[in-house]
Amino acid sequence: MNAHLYLRASTKDQDANRAKTSLEKFAVDNGLTIAGIYSENISGTKLERPELLRLLETAKPGEILLCESVDRLSRLSLEDWETLKATIKAKGLKLVIADLPTSHQMFDAKGITGEVMRVINDMLIELMSTMARLDQEKRVERIMQGLRNKKAANPDWKPAGKGKDTAKWAKVKETLAKHPTMSADDIAKVAGCGVATVYRIKREMA
Incomplete structure (x- = not known):
């Protein structure tokens, strides 16, 4: 089965390829054929990521989207996370998280056992995505507090903003x-x- 490896880091100071070796080994150990490697330095809060979108456009139905962990794929808002999941589902891709055992235990699970594992895996991915989102919200709150402090110190100060296209x-x-x-x-x-x-x-x- 073909696997598309997705690697992400938030900033240029972080190495998006850090997990490349371990993900390649994971693929080999699980009998997967690496069809592509997609690496980028970009915030996990952004839905529009060039390499992730290239993966989604390139991968074929039945193939695997492989990530090191859920937060490497998503720190998205609930709405954007639902959009990304819908996109992955519409593409017919299987999401596998290397550090989530239930993801790869499904490789050998068949019948009722396989269905139970799928349900458990989906629940755990949802839980981990929620935790990643809450962690991001805490970071944003700290940033907003800093902005409020700057505004209090200098009423004329204004942050730069950017809207959707x-x-x-x-x-x-x-x-x-x-x-x-x-x-x-x-x-x-x-x-x-x-x-x-x-x-x-x-x-x-x-």
Whole structure:
């Protein structure tokens, strides 16, 4: 079975390839064929990640998305996490987390045992994603407290901000309206955005 390895670190000061050797060994030990390695330095709170989106566009149904841990894949908001899960499911990919034993115990589990393992594994992934999200929220709160302190010290100080790309969102919605049967991959190419954004907008419009 083919596996696509996803490696992520939050900043350039961290090494996104740190887990590469261990993930390669995990794949070999479990009889998996490495179909691709995708590495990037970017925050786990961002849904639009170039290498993750490239993986999602490249991987074929039935193949594996392999990560070291859940927080390497997601520190997303609940809404974005649901979008990413929906994208992975729509692509027909199997999510395997190297440091979560239930993920790879499913390789050999069949029948009722396999189904039970799948349910348990899904629950644990949800729990770990929630913990990663809560940890991120605590970090954000500390940052916000720092911003409030700066504002109190200097009332004229203003932080820089960035909103979503409304032009791309509008293009996706326009394309969806004109071509409701067009695939998410094709819509993403037309709009110049990631396929995850297309799925997110679809969910918003549903």
